[in-house]
Amino acid sequence: xxxxxxxxxxxxxxxxxxxxxxxxxxxxxxxxxxxxxxxxxxxxxxxxxxxxxxxxxxxxxxxxxxxxxxxxxxxxxxxxxxxxxxxxxxxxxxxxxxxxxxxxxxxxxxxxxxxxxxxxxxxxxxxxxxxxxxxxxxxxxxxxxxxxxxxxxxxxxxxxxxxxxxxxxxxxxxxxxxxxxxxxxxxxxxxxxxxxxxxxxxxxxxxxxxxxxxxxxxxxxxxxxxxxxxxxxxxxxxxxxxxxxxxxxxxxxxxxxxxxxxxxxxxxxxxxxxxxxxxxxxxxxxxxxxxxxxxxxxxxxxxxxxxxxxxxxxxxxxxxxxxxxx
Numbered sequence: 001x002x003x004x005x006x007x008x009x010x011x012x013x014x015x016x017x018x019x020x021x022x023x024x025x026x027x028x029x030x031x032x033x034x035x036x037x038x039x040x041x042x043x044x045x046x047x048x049x050x051x052x053x054x055x056x057x058x059x060x061x062x063x064x065x066x067x068x069x070x071x072x073x074x075x076x077x078x079x080x081x082x083x084x085x086x087x088x089x090x091x092x093x094x095x096x097x098x099x100x101x102x103x104x105x106x107x108x109x110x111x112x113x114x115x116x117x118x119x120x121x122x123x124x125x126x127x128x129x130x131x132x133x134x135x136x137x138x139x140x141x142x143x144x145x146x147x148x149x150x151x152x153x154x155x156x157x158x159x160x161x162x163x164x165x166x167x168x169x170x171x172x173x174x175x176x177x178x179x180x181x182x183x184x185x186x187x188x189x190x191x192x193x194x195x196x197x198x199x200x201x202x203x204x205x206x207x208x209x210x211x212x213x214x215x216x217x218x219x220x221x222x223x224x225x226x227x228x229x230x231x232x233x234x235x236x237x238x239x240x241x242x243x244x245x246x247x248x249x250x251x252x253x254x255x256x257x258x259x260x261x262x263x264x265x266x267x268x269x270x271x272x273x274x275x276x277x278x279x280x281x282x283x284x285x286x287x288x289x290x291x292x293x294x295x296x297x298x299x300x301x302x303x304x305x306x307x308x309x310x311x312x313x314x315x316x317x318x319x320x321x322x323x324x325x326x
Contacts, residue, residue, distance in 0.1 A: 001027040002239075004047075005067055005111075007054060007102065008075030010039025012184045013117065013173055016232040017073065019182060022046025024236060031067045033060070034076070043182045054098030060105040071113040071239065074102055077147075080190045081121065084143035085285045095146035096153070103157045112162055113242055114154065115235060118169045120224075120252070120291045122148045130224075130256050130294035133169070141286030151250075164248050166238040171224040171254035171293045173231055175314040176321035183321030184228075192261060193225070193315060196268040197322050199276045207276070209261050211283035216290060220261035224254035224292040227308035227317070237302040249301065254293025255309050264311065271315045 004021055008014045009032030021028050022045060030047025041049060052059035054076045064072070077095050078084065084091040099116070106114065121144030122137050139145045157163045174193040176183025184194055199207040212219040234253055241247075259267070269275060298304055308314060 001029060002071070003029045003031070003067065003069040005031050005033065005064055005069035005072045006075070007033045007072065008039065008077065009073070010034040010036060010041060010044050010049060011075055012186065013170075013228060013231060014039070014073070014075035015043035015045070015182050016177060016228045017075070017235045018047065019045050019177060020229070020232040020236055031063070031069070033063055038186065040185055043185065045181065054101055055093060057101040057104060060101055061108055064105050064111055065109040068109075069111055071115065071242065072102065072106060072111060073115045073235065074099065075117050077117060079119075079143065081141050081143050081286045082190060082284045084141050084146070088142035091142045091146045092149070095143070096149040099150040099153055103153060103163065106163060107157065107161045113164050115166045115168065115238055115242070116150065116154055118151055118167050119144060119147050120169055120171045120254070120293065122151065122169060123291070125288045126291070129290050130292045131252065132294040133250050133252055133297055140288065143286070158248055164242055164246065166242050166248065167250040168234065168238065169250065169252050170231065171226055171252070171291060173228050174225050175227040175229065175308065175317045177229060178317055180321050180324055183318065183325070185325065192223070192264055193268070193318055194322070196265055197272070197315070197319050200268060200272045200274060200319075201322065201326065203326060205277065206279055208279050208281040209265075210281050211287065212280045213283075214289040216260055218260050218262045221287060222258040222260045222290045222292065224256065224258050225264070225311060225314055226254050227306070227314045230306045230308050233307070234298065234302065234304055237304050241302055251298040251302070252293040252295050253298065254295050255306060256293055256295050258290060258292040259311055264315075267311050268315050271312055271319055
């Protein structure tokens with residue numbers, strides 16, 4: 001039996017990983033630690049949940065010391081790029097200091113395995129696309145900088161305290177569990193696919209394309225969208241890898257194919273079968289033109305194969321979940 005301490009496990013991505021662990025790992029014991037600022041208790045389908053905050057070392061230490069997990073998975077994060085430009089200190093407090101507290105708590109409780117949710121934002125404006133893991137790390141916004149600092153903390157803690165880690169750099173995550181039990185419940189979002197679908201459903205009167213003058217084929221920003229269940233599956237593959245290999249490593253999480261904002265909007269119109277109002281607007285602060293993953297290392301090292309690598313499938317699952325819950 002393995003014991004999983006999952007920080008931020010009531011949030012969008014964390015809850016899907018909890019679901020997959022509960023379904024696929026026999027006798028798994030799960031404890032979710034979440035402050036519920038963005039998470040939802042009813043999204044935690046397996047294990048137990050306690051309310052706590054990564055900004056509080058004592059809460060983390062007491063919970064980890066008592067539970068004695070075999071591995072910690074950290075999903076706790078502030079993730080909105082424009083907001084990070086407006087509120088940088090809050091982002092460093094949660095995304096960097098929160099990880100510092102977690103590493104201290106793990107060290108002090110004698111727990112030495114960690115999976116950390118990082119981001120493609122650590123690459124900034126990449127010169128090479130698709131982006132390999134060894135590309136220069138030059139984040140251009142506080143969100144990316146706060147995550148890169150956390151990565152460096154983890155690497156240093158690994159050297160000093162023998163904490164074994166797996167760092168996953170997420171590209172754009174979307175979709176919902178195909179059984180529609182859980183999905184993205186953010187009522188306020190800065191992510192494209194939920195905004196597109198909220199507009200299609202009339203929750204928003206219109207949506208805006210932030211920037212039509214990027215150096216891309218149609219002038220709009222290009223992103224690599226990965227289905228949340230494929231991302232959850234990567235975590236399970238990484239859990240096995242950490243226990244079996246004894247190694248630490250970093251992996252990009254994406255499909256290696258990018259879609260522009262306009263392409264996503266057109267795909268959504270096809271899926272929902274209706275038109276909706278779209279306006280052009282200025283670029284947002286901190287948004288790079290193109291972010292597409294080179295995920296060949298992930299696929300080779302973890303023997304991972306995506307199941308939902310289709311933009312219309314991703315949108316369809318997100319749409320059906322939204323229809324059911326909004």
